[in-house]
Amino acid sequence: MKLFSDVIVVGGGPSGSFTALNLAKLGVNVRVFEEHGEIGVPSHCAGHLSVSGLKLLGLYPLPSEIVENTFYGAIFYSPNGKEFSIRLSSPVTCAVSRVLFDKHVDEMAEDAGAHYSLNSMVESLITEDDFVKGVIVRRGKSRERLSAKVVVDAEGVSSRILRQAGLLASSPDMLVSAVQAEAENVKDLKTDMVEVYLGKDYAPGLYAWLIPKPDGKANVGLATNTGNPKRLLQKLMRKHPTASKKLCTAKLSQISFHPIPLGGPIPQTYSNGFLAVGDAASQVKPTTGGGVIFGMMCARVAAEAAYVALHKNDFSSETLSEYQRKCDEILGFDAKFMLKTRRMLNALSDDRIDNAITFCTKIGLDKTLQNIEDIDFQGRSLLRMLWNPRFSVALLYFLFSYLSANP
Ligand SMILES: Cc1cc2nc3c(=O)[nH]c(=O)nc-3n(C[C@H](O)[C@H](O)[C@H](O)COP(=O)(O)OP(=O)(O)OC[C@H]3O[C@@H](n4cnc5c(N)ncnc54)[C@H](O)[C@@H]3O)c2cc1C
Numbered sequence: 001m002k003l004f005s006d007v008i009v010v011g012g013g014p015s016g017s018f019t020a021l022n023l024a025k026l027g028v029n030v031r032v033f034e035e036h037g038e039i040g041v042p043s044h045c046a047g048h049l050s051v052s053g054l055k056l057l058g059l060y061p062l063p064s065e066i067v068e069n070t071f072y073g074a075i076f077y078s079p080n081g082k083e084f085s086i087r088l089s090s091p092v093t094c095a096v097s098r099v100l101f102d103k104h105v106d107e108m109a110e111d112a113g114a115h116y117s118l119n120s121m122v123e124s125l126i127t128e129d130d131f132v133k134g135v136i137v138r139r140g141k142s143r144e145r146l147s148a149k150v151v152v153d154a155e156g157v158s159s160r161i162l163r164q165a166g167l168l169a170s171s172p173d174m175l176v177s178a179v180q181a182e183a184e185n186v187k188d189l190k191t192d193m194v195e196v197y198l199g200k201d202y203a204p205g206l207y208a209w210l211i212p213k214p215d216g217k218a219n220v221g222l223a224t225n226t227g228n229p230k231r232l233l234q235k236l237m238r239k240h241p242t243a244s245k246k247l248c249t250a251k252l253s254q255i256s257f258h259p260i261p262l263g264g265p266i267p268q269t270y271s272n273g274f275l276a277v278g279d280a281a282s283q284v285k286p287t288t289g290g291g292v293i294f295g296m297m298c299a300r301v302a303a304e305a306a307y308v309a310l311h312k313n314d315f316s317s318e319t320l321s322e323y324q325r326k327c328d329e330i331l332g333f334d335a336k337f338m339l340k341t342r343r344m345l346n347a348l349s350d351d352r353i354d355n356a357i358t359f360c361t362k363i364g365l366d367k368t369l370q371n372i373e374d375i376d377f378q379g380r381s382l383l384r385m386l387w388n389p390r391f392s393v394a395l396l397y398f399l400f401s402y403l404s405a406n407p
Helices: 013-025 050-056 098-113 160-164 230-237 243-247 292-312 317-347 350-363 365-369 378-385 391-407
Strands: 001-008 030-033 047-051 067-071 073-077 083-087 093-096 115-117 121-128 133-140 142-153 175-184 193-197 210-214 219-226 251-261 274-276
Touching: 001 013, 001 133, 001 292, 013 030, 013 098, 013 292, 030 098, 047 050, 050 073, 050 093, 050 210, 050 292, 067 210, 067 230, 083 365, 093 098, 098 115, 098 175, 121 142, 121 365, 175 230, 175 365, 210 230, 219 230, 230 243, 230 251, 274 317, 292 317, 317 378, 317 391, 350 365, 350 391
Parallel strands: 001 030, 001 142, 030 115, 073 193, 142 274
Antiparallel strands: 047 093, 067 093, 073 083, 121 133, 133 142, 175 219, 175 251, 193 210, 210 219
16 A cells, blocks of 8 residues: 555544644645635634633734634533622633634645645554554545555544544543533623523533624523433523523524543554544533634644654654653643532532532632633642632532532
């Protein structure tokens, strides 16, 4: 089999395109295969990204047409409608059009020299002598065998190719089903704050959200570990004491469904000639389900690891394991912290969430959290706050609530 490309990337989402961009910048011959005919389409994501994360990736500021809104913080609602707000002094997050964002990263990668093939589905890996040596690509009715020195799997949460490489996918018990839609005619929106609706009644296993856009529009969605997400969304819109007032006359369009892996990074993200990035490797924040920033951070590391392997002409899992070591260094602690936090939040009853929100408001925790330094690396950010009396009291309250519910 003739060498087709040094590196083949499976999937033209943000993780795949950012891997390709970083490889192309290093002068590597890289080809991205995307099964759909247009990058970014169909979109299944709310596009809520941290400003600090985009800065770390070197993507901030984004071209203005990509950014739909910017936010100073979030309002958290308990199941019975109690409210707790955290407002910072400058914009901390933004909502991007995921279609335009994905196209933007693709264009940067192509400008740097990466090649893209659309309508090209990677059907399977080619493996020889225990090494991944390429892929079989289907275009319409034709199939091609194409070789590469490294295959980077950025296929997203389906993890089909990942399993073919013999790696374990994210644990199914931490997979949530999400639904999202564009809502028009939403009432009483504070356009510079995102809204988070907590509680098992509406979104067991994660939460529901309202991400305001200009002109009374918003992205509305939720993720759940049980039941039908669409029915839960209808219930939120009709019955939640706060959300129902805002959404009772709203019209939904572009409804989409997609899973989110909340179990933290998979145990192994590499094998001989193979690396996995982004949702494929479950590089997603277990507290929020946000995966774009973490996936792209790991994509940059994957590009460096593949580059080193090409330089050494050594594609063994031993050489490629450097990828996982660096990813663990960057997000290992925070991902473990967030997974523990997610499991604890999942164990709280709706009554306890109501009480916790009331307690946080009463002790003025919002004043402490106004100084939060980073919302992606939540473990390290919150550890730095341990010295703060309000924060430590809230933490004790939370731990006590959890332990008394789970003796
Ligand atoms: C409802 C919802 C809302 C979300 N909101 C947010 C948010 O606000 N902020 C945030 O950070 N994250 C959010 N996420 C998570 C975020 O969407 C993912 O973490 C992110 O898209 C992962 O990027 P990726 O490139 O790894 O995978 P994807 O974006 O899933 O891209 C994978 C790409 O690979 C292609 N592909 C798959 N298989 C093949 C194949 N065999 N051959 C060729 N191509 C293939 C797919 O077509 C796709 O283009 C949300 C998720 C959901 C479901």
